[in-house]
Amino acid sequence: MPKISQKGIQMPESPIRKLVPFSEAAKKRGIKIYPLNIGQPDIKTPAVALNAVKNNSLEILAYARSEGSEAYREKLTQYYSRNNIHVSAADIIVTTGGSEALSFTLGSITDAGDEVIIPEPFYANYNGFSVANNTKVVPIVSSIDTGFALPAIEEFEKLITPKTKAILICNPGNPTGYLYSKEEIEKLKILVLKHDLFLIADEVYREFVYDGNTHNSIMSLNGLDQHAIMIDSVSKRYSMCGARIGCVISKNTAFIQTVLKFAQARLSSPTYALIASEAALETPQSYFDEVITEYVARRDILISELNKIPNLKVSTPKGAFYCIVELPVADADDFAQWMLEKFEDNNETIMVAPASGFYSTPNAGKNQIRIAYVLNQKSLIRSVQLLNLALTQYNG
Amino acid sequence: MPKISQKGIQMPESPIRKLVPFSEAAKKRGIKIYPLNIGQPDIKTPAVALNAVKNNSLEILAYARSEGSEAYREKLTQYYSRNNIHVSAADIIVTTGGSEALSFTLGSITDAGDEVIIPEPFYANYNGFSVANNTKVVPIVSSIDTGFALPAIEEFEKLITPKTKAILICNPGNPTGYLYSKEEIEKLKILVLKHDLFLIADEVYREFVYDGNTHNSIMSLNGLDQHAIMIDSVSKRYSMCGARIGCVISKNTAFIQTVLKFAQARLSSPTYALIASEAALETPQSYFDEVITEYVARRDILISELNKIPNLKVSTPKGAFYCIVELPVADADDFAQWMLEKFEDNNETIMVAPASGFYSTPNAGKNQIRIAYVLNQKSLIRSVQLLNLALTQYNG
Numbered sequence: 001m002p003k004i005s006q007k008g009i010q011m012p013e014s015p016i017r018k019l020v021p022f023s024e025a026a027k028k029r030g031i032k033i034y035p036l037n038i039g040q041p042d043i044k045t046p047a048v049a050l051n052a053v054k055n056n057s058l059e060i061l062a063y064a065r066s067e068g069s070e071a072y073r074e075k076l077t078q079y080y081s082r083n084n085i086h087v088s089a090a091d092i093i094v095t096t097g098g099s100e101a102l103s104f105t106l107g108s109i110t111d112a113g114d115e116v117i118i119p120e121p122f123y124a125n126y127n128g129f130s131v132a133n134n135t136k137v138v139p140i141v142s143s144i145d146t147g148f149a150l151p152a153i154e155e156f157e158k159l160i161t162p163k164t165k166a167i168l169i170c171n172p173g174n175p176t177g178y179l180y181s182k183e184e185i186e187k188l189k190i191l192v193l194k195h196d197l198f199l200i201a202d203e204v205y206r207e208f209v210y211d212g213n214t215h216n217s218i219m220s221l222n223g224l225d226q227h228a229i230m231i232d233s234v235s236k237r238y239s240m241c242g243a244r245i246g247c248v249i250s251k252n253t254a255f256i257q258t259v260l261k262f263a264q265a266r267l268s269s270p271t272y273a274l275i276a277s278e279a280a281l282e283t284p285q286s287y288f289d290e291v292i293t294e295y296v297a298r299r300d301i302l303i304s305e306l307n308k309i310p311n312l313k314v315s316t317p318k319g320a321f322y323c324i325v326e327l328p329v330a331d332a333d334d335f336a337q338w339m340l341e342k343f344e345d346n347n348e349t350i351m352v353a354p355a356s357g358f359y360s361t362p363n364a365g366k367n368q369i370r371i372a373y374v375l376n377q378k379s380l381i382r383s384v385q386l387l388n389l390a391l392t393q394y395n396g
Numbered sequence: 397m398p399k400i401s402q403k404g405i406q407m408p409e410s411p412i413r414k415l416v417p418f419s420e421a422a423k424k425r426g427i428k429i430y431p432l433n434i435g436q437p438d439i440k441t442p443a444v445a446l447n448a449v450k451n452n453s454l455e456i457l458a459y460a461r462s463e464g465s466e467a468y469r470e471k472l473t474q475y476y477s478r479n480n481i482h483v484s485a486a487d488i489i490v491t492t493g494g495s496e497a498l499s500f501t502l503g504s505i506t507d508a509g510d511e512v513i514i515p516e517p518f519y520a521n522y523n524g525f526s527v528a529n530n531t532k533v534v535p536i537v538s539s540i541d542t543g544f545a546l547p548a549i550e551e552f553e554k555l556i557t558p559k560t561k562a563i564l565i566c567n568p569g570n571p572t573g574y575l576y577s578k579e580e581i582e583k584l585k586i587l588v589l590k591h592d593l594f595l596i597a598d599e600v601y602r603e604f605v606y607d608g609n610t611h612n613s614i615m616s617l618n619g620l621d622q623h624a625i626m627i628d629s630v631s632k633r634y635s636m637c638g639a640r641i642g643c644v645i646s647k648n649t650a651f652i653q654t655v656l657k658f659a660q661a662r663l664s665s666p667t668y669a670l671i672a673s674e675a676a677l678e679t680p681q682s683y684f685d686e687v688i689t690e691y692v693a694r695r696d697i698l699i700s701e702l703n704k705i706p707n708l709k710v711s712t713p714k715g716a717f718y719c720i721v722e723l724p725v726a727d728a729d730d731f732a733q734w735m736l737e738k739f740e741d742n743n744e745t746i747m748v749a750p751a752s753g754f755y756s757t758p759n760a761g762k763n764q765i766r767i768a769y770v771l772n773q774k775s776l777i778r779s780v781q782l783l784n785l786a787l788t789q790y791n792g
Contacts, residue, residue: 128661265524271638
């Protein structure tokens with residue numbers, strides 16, 4: 001029998017999706033499951049985006065331009081300008097989700113065995129894109145006790161080798177909810193300039209910033225034009241994860257021209273989703289105001305409820321809609337699966353993402369889970385109640 | 397300044413799209429261009445698919461399942477069954493275009509430096525996906541003089557090394573229009589079983605088979621379950637290239653489980669396009685009958701007109717909607733660009749794809765172009781007239 005590649009064997013299972021067979025089995029047994037595992041918001045997509053697709057008059061569902069239409073990229077520059085990010089349409093390549101944006105980026109700047117330093121825990125699929133691109137992830141640990149603040153720059157410097165090509169951050173952070181300060185971003189700037197590395201920032205949660213804080217984009221830093229690469233996506237901003245539209249932005253023309261070749265090979269991003277994404281740029285500010293108010297309320301209720309559980313640790317997210325929770329269990333993978341297979345209260349249980357998949361250091365995060373607070377407040381309260389009951393029973 | 401990767405440098409430009417800047421410049425000068433470069437049919441998408449999207453009632457444009465919904469994959473098995481391909485939903489992973497299906501396949505079965513043997517000329521983007529996956533393409537030349545028939549099996553055997561993981565064919569062929577016979581497919585089966593290789597077949601043009609011939613899928617061969625991998629796409633079948641929906645099919649469960657990990661990392665295929673693709677399965681046979689009749693008429697008029705041009709060689713396609721044309725020029729890249737930059741007749745010119753990008757052997761196909769006969773008959777007649785005038789002027 002012909003063999004699977006080592007790469008294929010090393011591809012990680014998604015910690016967010018790997019428990020799906022167990023949740024489907026539970027559903028078949030009549031169990032209601034609160035899905036806290038996946039960042040799929042229950043917030044409605046803006047009507048302006050949905051209607052643009054419903055009212056489309058296409059007779060031929062044709063390819064789009066590989067880099068995205070001039071019209072869409074021009075409109076994107078206006079959106080970015082309103083967010084203090086000043087770029088031109090030529091700096092943008094539209095991609096099939098932020099996923100593809102990161103994958104094209106790794107392909108464009110790393111060869112087999114080249115290294116990218118990433119503060120961990122990090123978005124789990126960074127592992128997958130790295131394996132797929134033969135890129136080596138070099139993790140630098142951040143701690144729940146500092147709320148997952150940026151590790152000391154000296155710790156980064158210890159990890160830099162001739163194979164290091166970039167530092168990758170997610171800001172605000174998935175899965176940590178941490179928001180990097182202006183000072184932290186400036187420190188990273190000095191570091192990448194000193195070592196001539198790319199600085200990649202996944203900024204897909206830009207709008208989801210709480211408590212009066214400001215988001216600091218790496219694209220707003222002076223003197224970083226040749227080094228800064230931004231990853232973006234419409235998925236969370238407009239609650240349209242199923243569109244699969246994102247983009248990669250950089251003022252480094254050699255980089256953008258290289259990404260374009262990857263984009264040409266896959267022909268184009270999906271045309272209907274491009275229609276929705278272009279229309280979504282007309283979403284009124286009131287939509288975001290409502291959404292942010294709702295997420296703050298959800299965060300507050302979630303954190304306050306979680307803090308009532310004994311021997312549990314959680315840091316308050318400043319952005320995005322995730323938090324890492326440290327549990328009084330030895331193996332959160334086992335516990336998460338157990339909640340789907342063996343536990344129920346009044347025919348209900350919860351599904352969470354074991355955090356180990358958000359680390360690349362072996363055995364790190366074994367007692368942690370990621371919770372996405374994408375459900376309404378009532379569901380969140382019930383979910384934490386279920387978590388508490390499950391912990392008592394599991395540890396009892 | 398931080399550097400682009402060797403992989404990024406090696407990524408090929410698309411021969412199909414690289415002349416776009418010249419065609420856009422020509423358009424700005426008021427020139428009408430007949431686009432024969434790209435397989436973007438002018439055929440209308442089935443109304444049943446377009447209407448399904450127009451009439452959708454989604455309020456949240458959510459992620460789809462990474463492998464595609466059970467419902468869609470079940471319906472796909474019925475479509476395949478009607479085409480004498482008997483598979484189950486579990487054998488199918490839905491992908492974002494045939495592009496992604498091939499990319500996931502290469503990632504799942506090749507490590508850096510592993511080899512895949514492909515008869516050339518082949519679909520240009522196979523080069524791009526191979527570079528992106530660190531896979532080495534080993535070309536085996538097929539000739540315009542045999543209509544691009546399968547090269548002798550002994551020639552394949554000469555190229556097999558311990559690094560060879562698969563043989564990849566496109567059937568019917570883009571860019572050749574060649575349709576492999578049952579005997580040729582059987583020969584490949586014996587070869588891959590003997591050497592324990594995967595046999596990958598890109599069968600996206602399955603419906604486009606002319607002159608009463610039959611398409612022979614590798615999935616219909618007995619004894620090849622562990623070795624056969626099929627790439628498919630809705631793009632050409634339903635004239636919905638902009639959907640970006642395809643799939644990869646195999647009965648090799650280790651392979652499918654590996655592809656699933658790649659699929660999970662990128663979360664899901666685009667949701668609107670999945671709605672269109674599922675609905676498209678209801679397209680009546682009369683749609684295909686009309687389309688095939690039209691393509692046969694186009695092919696006949698194109699080939700007959702081309703054959704009137706002196707010193708030009710073309711083989712009659714048996715399927716798909718492309719042909720390779722050998723021209724009386726030394727450098728078809730230069731000639732194709734010249735037609736956009738310097739040539740016009742009555743303010744009209746044509747855009748073709750230089751064939752060199754469809755070869756991986758250096759300097760092969762330098763005097764060839766690919767023509768996609770995706771325009772109506774009148775436009776095709778005028779296009780060949782323009783080609784003839786351009787050749788006379790270019791060589792004069």
